Amino acid sequence: MDFEYTPKVKAMQARLLKFMDEHIYPNEARFIREIAENRAKGNAWIPTTIIEELKPKARAAGLWNLFLPHSPRAPEGLSNLEYAPLCEIMGRVPFAPEVFNCSAPDTGNMETIERYGSEANKDHWLEPLLKGEIRSAFLMTEPEVASSDATNIQCSIRREGDEYLINGRKWWSSGAGDPRCAIYIVMGKTNPDAGRHEQQSMILVPANAPGIKVLRPLSVFGYDDAPHGHMEVLLENVRVPASNLLLGEGRGFEIAQGRLGPGRIHHCMRSIGMAERALELMCKRLNTRVAFGREIARQSVWQERVAEARCMIEQARLLTLKAAYMMDTAGNKVAKAEIAMIKIVAPTMACQIIDWAIQAHGGGGVSDDFPLAYAYAHQRTLRLADGPDEVHRASLAKLEFARHLLVHGEVQMPITRGG
Incomplete structure (x- = not known):
């Protein structure tokens, strides 16, 4: 095996390390201070200005959307092997990945829409995500069941004409606290009578759809991870177009x-x-x-x-x-x-x-x-x-x-x- 990184990756490592030294480490205290100031004003769920200021700098440095391989919409995307040492550097500071538009759950959601969404889905949701204009959340885990076995998930996704009707309660919906969060990917049951692994489907749900209530943030050892957040979300009679279903029923x-x-x-x-x-x-x-x-x-x-x-x-x-x-x-x-x-x-x-x-x-x-x-x-x-x-x-x-x-x-x- 060749353990040497390619010249391309080495050059990007050097550029990323320089960016971290110049813009990320010096602003760690400011990031924490901004969140504390927002919390003191009564609303921790406000995006920090420091990240928004750094995003254009990262994009200008060619350090943007590096996670998404083989996509014509993100030609800067790297292979997994190329991305690994760069993702490692970003991981040294918790807020750093967002600066490069490489943070979870957006990365996973963008990959999902790129792989399984229609061209209309990609135009509507993937493009603004790739530009860093909006954020997203992934709603899978539920408080009433052991979600480590995803076949337990009870959220209902029922077809009614040209729409799907969604009812369920989700939690640990990371990213749903961010006011920029515009789209959810929701996993639920479309056919409870199908085979054990053919009951579930995934669907795109706009965060502002009628019937959605963000009930509360969940803290992690006392940290609320504002403005990102891990939220408990209730979906009551939420209706979305049938075209929002990803890949097809039973493909969750x-x-x-x-x-x-x-x-x-x-x-x-x-x-x-x-x-x-x-x-x-x-x-x-x-x-x-x-x-x-x-x-x-x-x-x-x-x-x-x-x-x-x-x-x-x-x-x-x-x-x-x-x-x-x-x-x-x-x-x-x-x-x-x-x-x-x-x-x-x-x-x-x-x-x-x-x-x-x-x-x-x-x-x-x-x-x-x-x-x-x-x-x-x-x-x-x-x-x-x-x-x-x-x-x-x-x-x-x-x-x-x-x-x-x-x-x-x-x-x-x-x-x-x-x-």
Whole structure:
């Protein structure tokens, strides 16, 4: 395998690192201050001016819509393997991906509309999303059922003439708190009598459609993630044109797999970036603090942790790059084991390294004087988002068992995974 990034990617890495140094890191405090000021005025759900100011700069620098490959509407889009090291750099600061129009859930939603929407859907919703003019949300999880098994989802999508009537309650609808959020992708049941995986469909629902109520924001370890937000949303007799249905009735699971593959690996890329930053902050802290007569960095327990953190990051990065390579060359379906593995490994790895970094910072580590507490809350959430660890482990185990099935009394020869 060739582990060297291409000259194109190296040039973009250098350009992105320069942008981060000049525009992102220096504005972290301003981003937090703007949100605090909006909250003090009584409304945290106002887009920050700093991000809107930086978006044109990112676009002018050629750092825009990098996540979307093979789309004539976004010719700047990269392959998964090319995008991986750039997404990692963006992941070092939570608000950075939005500056480059590469933030969730918009990335996954744009990929979904690009792959499965009609040309009219693309003109109406994808184009303004690609321009960064609007934002979006993905409504799948429900409070009344265990949504880790998506066949449990009860939201009703019923055909009535040239329209679909939608009724249901969703939560953890990330992005629905943003006043720029103009479109939802909603997953629900179109035919409860169909096969277990043919009951569900996905449909585009305008955020301002009559019958939609955003009930409340849900906090994550006390963080409300304003102005993005994770909202509980009620849909009561919401009507949308039948043409808003994506791909066709009963194709929801097919779309979900196509959508969640890239989304999962993007999360993992960003997790590696945050783990790198946590390790960097940990080392700087340990090098500058003295306890019991010597620098904390000279204490063996911290040397062990730093060494282990470096190993964990490198392992996760290599696995992520392999998954990206498999997605590009063999497709998401063939790469499903690699995608499951990295979704298990990367958030868990990042949680552990951030936890060590918090410990190294003492009381400061759990405060908002450092980015570690917020980073931990986000990374811990990723062990649930886009499928909990347990579901990915179960899927991976089934694939592994299948490689060693008895065939006519003999053990089937293992299939060598691509790499």
